[in-house]
Amino acid sequence: MKLLVTGGAGFVGSHSVNALLQAGHDVTILDNLSTGHRWALQGCELIPIDLRDTYHLNRKLKGRGFEGVLHFAAKSLVGESKNQPAMYYQNNVGGTTNLVRAMQAADIQKLVFSSTAAIFGNPISDLIDEEHPKAPINVYGQTKLVVEQMLQAVTQSSNFSATCLRYFNAAGANNTANLGEWHEPETHLIPNALRAAAGTGNPLTLFGDDYPTVDGTCVRDYVHVDDLASAHVAAIEQMDKRGAFGTYNLGNGNGYSVKDVIAACEKAVGTEIPHTIGPRREGDPATLVASAQKAHNELGWSPKHEGIDEIAQSAWNWECYRRDSLA
Ligand SMILES: NC(=O)c1ccc[n+]([C@@H]2O[C@H](COP(=O)([O-])OP(=O)(O)OC[C@H]3O[C@@H](n4cnc5c(N)ncnc54)[C@H](O)[C@@H]3O)[C@@H](O)[C@H]2O)c1
Structure with a gap:
């Protein structure tokens, strides 16, 4: 078309x-x-x-x-x-x-x-x-x-x-096509965690660890x-x-907490990501996870990259490329 x-x-x-x-x-x-x-x-x-x-x-x-x-x-x-x-x-x-x-x-x-x-x-x-x-x-x-x-x-x-x-x-990112996320300012957790790890971004603050979730941090559906x-x-x-x-x-239908995401980013980078706990951010629900059943039934769509480790690894590969070739 x-x-x-x-x-x-x-x-x-x-x-x-x-x-x-x-x-x-x-x-x-x-x-x-x-x-x-x-x-x-x-x-x-x-x-x-x-x-x-x-x-x-x-x-x-x-x-x-x-x-x-x-x-x-x-x-x-x-x-x-x-x-x-x-x-x-x-x-x-x-x-x-x-x-x-x-x-x-x-x-x-x-x-x-x-x-x-x-x-x-x-x-x-x-x-x-x-x-x-x-x-x-x-x-x-x-x-x-x-x-x-x-x-x-x-x-x-x-x-x-x-x-x-x-x-x-x-x-995540497409490492074959050398595409990825580059927002200014960046407000998304994964690129900010990776940049904090690489020393190219600000230190990471977690917005609240007293939510009613498995580890107290917000749970989201990363697709x-x-x-x-x-x-x-x-x-x-x-x-x-x-x-x-x-x-x-x-969405994937799987929820990952902020701490799960940081652990996945640490695995991708191979180093600990320094972070501090700040107050809750206004308007952040504890948990947001999609049911994508309708997209599955009607569009025949299902996500191929479900794990947070794979998503974090592709984002880290992109972050290295961005830093070395574009920034
Ligand atoms: N990134 C996410 O997690 C997310 C989640 C839910 C929905 N969305 C939606 O997906 C879409 C894309 O998000 P993204 O993260 O790729 O954002 P992005 O900022 O990377 O991309 C938006 C693009 O639109 C262009 N643009 C903005 N206003 C324009 C205008 N008036 N005229 C012409 N071009 C204009 C920008 O230059 C940019 O290339 C947005 O509509 C966003 O609301 C994104």
Whole structure:
């Protein structure tokens, strides 16, 4: 298929571009490079525009023959979203409504949208399925939920089809394609633990060790970014089969505590990772683990990289490459 990938120069987007190329698709990337990277483009054409720029967006989508769009472009820092809510709504909600309208004007009817576990807020069950109540507790999660609702409404009033993929904690890297995670600032645990180990980052602070979990630290579901990528390939390829609107939770279904993750990173690096225990962070639920049964049943998706050791090792290989070849 001839596909447009917004945010294809970012972390999850670039791994998905790699998977789409491997599956034989023709990929064009649209990205304003605000948090994305030129080295992640993998030889694809770049449309270097901002989704908030409706004039250029409409012009760039018309007449290109795109058959579908995978939409990763968004701002995704919880803390930043609290401080700059209007910017988050403009970028994530406004950017997506602009995209949908430009797609409709260009007669492109298929969209895969990057949603998040943050739409659920504080979980009422340990395993979160698609029907779990949606009550986001931060602006970032709110913007993603509003977009899901908007997409559902659009699919109900037209031929437009949309699939929302709700990732839990994206992690790991593709060492064959030399792709990986590089956010500034980095807020994710695994890269921060690895950088603390390598002496290239700040000392690591654990946010609370008095949660009602196995060792007192927060438990999360880490899903390898290549597994997220394969879900995107399945979602866009099967969209016709599945009808107009779908939502899928994507995770391993296994919870790892912060201390488990640090132990896995220590194993990968071969050294102890110095860390201190700080207070709890506002809005961090004790446990967040996905039920991905629906994605398994309907998309035929199951994660191939389930263990935290494998995820940490691939992230460490990437971190070494990044430090030696790109930084
Ligand atoms: N990384 C995770 O753990 C995670 C978890 C759940 C959901 N998500 C969602 O997945 C998507 C990708 O996340 P990521 O970690 O790869 O982020 P990222 O910051 O690495 O990638 C986002 C990309 O979008 C581009 N972009 C942002 N705003 C844009 C705009 N207005 N116009 C054009 N391009 C724009 C950026 O330059 C970047 O290349 C996001 O929508 C995010 O909310 C990520």
